[in-house]
Structure formats: C-alpha cells, structure tokens
Amino acid sequence: MADGLTLECVRESLIRQEDTIVFSLIERSKYPMNSPVYVEGFADIPGFTGSLVEYVFRKTQAVHSTVGRYESQEEHPFFPDNLLPSLLPSYNHPKVLHPAGDAININTTIWDMYFNQLLPLFATEGDDGNYAQTAACDLECLQALSRRIHYGKYVAEVKFKDSPDDYGTLIHAQDRDALMKLLTYEAIEEMVKRRVEKKAMAFGQEVTLNGTDKEVKYKVDPFVVSRLYVEWVMPLTKLVEVEYLLCRLD
Numbered sequence: 001m002a003d004g005l006t007l008e009c010v011r012e013s014l015i016r017q018e019d020t021i022v023f024s025l026i027e028r029s030k031y032p033m034n035s036p037v038y039v040e041g042f043a044d045i046p047g048f049t050g051s052l053v054e055y056v057f058r059k060t061q062a063v064h065s066t067v068g069r070y071e072s073q074e075e076h077p078f079f080p081d082n083l084l085p086s087l088l089p090s091y092n093h094p095k096v097l098h099p100a101g102d103a104i105n106i107n108t109t110i111w112d113m114y115f116n117q118l119l120p121l122f123a124t125e126g127d128d129g130n131y132a133q134t135a136a137c138d139l140e141c142l143q144a145l146s147r148r149i150h151y152g153k154y155v156a157e158v159k160f161k162d163s164p165d166d167y168g169t170l171i172h173a174q175d176r177d178a179l180m181k182l183l184t185y186e187a188i189e190e191m192v193k194r195r196v197e198k199k200a201m202a203f204g205q206e207v208t209l210n211g212t213d214k215e216v217k218y219k220v221d222p223f224v225v226s227r228l229y230v231e232w233v234m235p236l237t238k239l240v241e242v243e244y245l246l247c248r249l250d
C-alpha cells in the first residue's frame with residue numbers, strides 16, 4: 001500500500017496496546033475505589049467546581065496539548081474545549097487518515113463506561129486517601145482505552161483501501177448495518193478475547209521464588225478483562241470504524 005499501512009501491522013499495534021491496557025488496570029487495582037476522587041466539589045480548588053479526577057484530566061491534558069500530544073491523529077483529548085496548540089516545532093506526523101475522521105471523538109462514552117461500569121467491577125471497596133495517585137491511574141487507563149478504541153479509524157482506513165469497491169457502495173448508501181457486518185471478523189474477536197484473558201493471568205499473577213502449589217491470585221480478574229473487551233472495547237472500536245467509514249468519502 002502507498003502509505004505502508006497494512007491490516008497486519010494495524011493488528012500488531014492493537015495487540016501491543018493490550019499490554020498497556022492490562023498493565024494500566026493492574027496499576028489502578030493497587031488502590032481501592034477511593035470515591036472522593038469522583039465527587040464534585042470534594043476538593044476546594046479555587047475557580048473549579050468539578051471532581052478531582054476531572055481536574056487532573058484537564059490540567060494534565062492542557063500540558064500535554066502544549067507539548068504536542070494531540071498533533072498525532074492517534075490521540076484524542078477527553079476535554080477538548082479550550083486546549084492550547086502545541087508550542088513545539090512541528091514534527092509533521094504522517095496524516096494517513098481522511099481529515100473528516102478527525103472530528104470523531106467518543107471519549108464521553110468511554111469515560112461513562114469506565115467510571116460507571118468497568119471500575120466497580122475491579123476496584124475494591126474502600127478509601128486509603130491516595131487520591132492523586134488514583135486519579136493518575138484512571139488517566140492512564142482511560143488514555144490507553146481511548147487510544148485503542150479510536151485506533152478503529154486506522155483499522156477502517158486499511159479495510160477501505162483493501163476493498164474500496166465493497167466499502168464504497170455501502171458508504172454511498174450510508175448503510176451502517178451492512179458496514180458493521182462487512183468489517184466484522186468474529187474469529188479475530190474470539191482470539192482477542194482469549195488473548196487478553198491470558199495476558200491478565202500472565203501479567204497479574206504473584207511471582208514467588210519458592211511458592212509451589214499456592215492458589216494463584218490475580219491482581220485483576222482475567223474474566224473482567226475479557227468482559228471489558230467483549231462488551232465495550234471491541235464494540236466501541238467497531239463503532240469508530242463505522243463512523244469513520246461513513247465520512248470516508250466526504
């Protein structure tokens with residue numbers, strides 16, 4: 001392909017991103033729920049009324065924006081309003097995606113999924129006062145999930161370039177359901193599901209030098225990780241793929 005992007009290399013990146021996601025969940029699981037982090041107005045921050053986690057996101061992303069994070073088409077901010085442009089000399093990141101896809105940002109949905117559905121599945125009850133550390137871990141988890149899910153744009157671009165006629169017809173018809181069917185590979189999804197569960201077992205087990213038959217305890221339940229992928233990560237990636245394809249010929 002002209003720009004060197006293949007489905008194989010895009011899938012390799014998704015596989016590598018699984019490691020980041022599993023490790024970030026393991027890191028978050030060091031802390032209990034720490035619910036004050038999510039309560040609006042808990043922190044007495046002058047001029048700010050949101051939750052501590054929102055504050056950490058906004059401040060961190062503001063810094064990252066001025067040093068060029070969102071110049072890359074792979075990155076999507078959670079609070080895109082009022083971000084300042086990069087102060088760095090331009091790197092000229094390759095623009096392999098169709099520009100109409102730049103407007104697709106489903107971080108609000110990812111945010112809701114993470115805090116309302118996923119976190120209660122693996123964070124233990126309790127409060128140990130490590131609020132800043134907890135918010136920093138949430139930031140890592142959410143950025144990794146957002147990057148993976150929005151990588152659907154790259155997946156869709158490659159699939160479109162591999163079969164422009166098949167996709168083109170459905171794009172002209174704006175047929176969402178048929179696009180979803182065409183881009184879905186159930187056998188690949190089954191492999192992803194099994195692999196992330198195995199990674200959660202491998203990365204999250206206690207490593208001892210002399211332990212033998214002790215019951216294995218995982219830092220994050222491998223079943224929660226596979227459920228995360230089956231219920232949210234893969235469906236949302238495919239949603240991004242469909243949204244991208246719908247505007248691919250604009």
Ligand SMILES: C=C(O[C@@H]1C=C(C(=O)O)C=C[C@H]1O)C(=O)O
Pocket residue numbers: 011014155183184185186188189192233234235237238
């Ligand atoms: C990402 C792809 O598209 C779809 C989504 C998948 C995923 O999110 O892991 C896997 C297979 C496909 O159904 C792909 O084909 O690799």
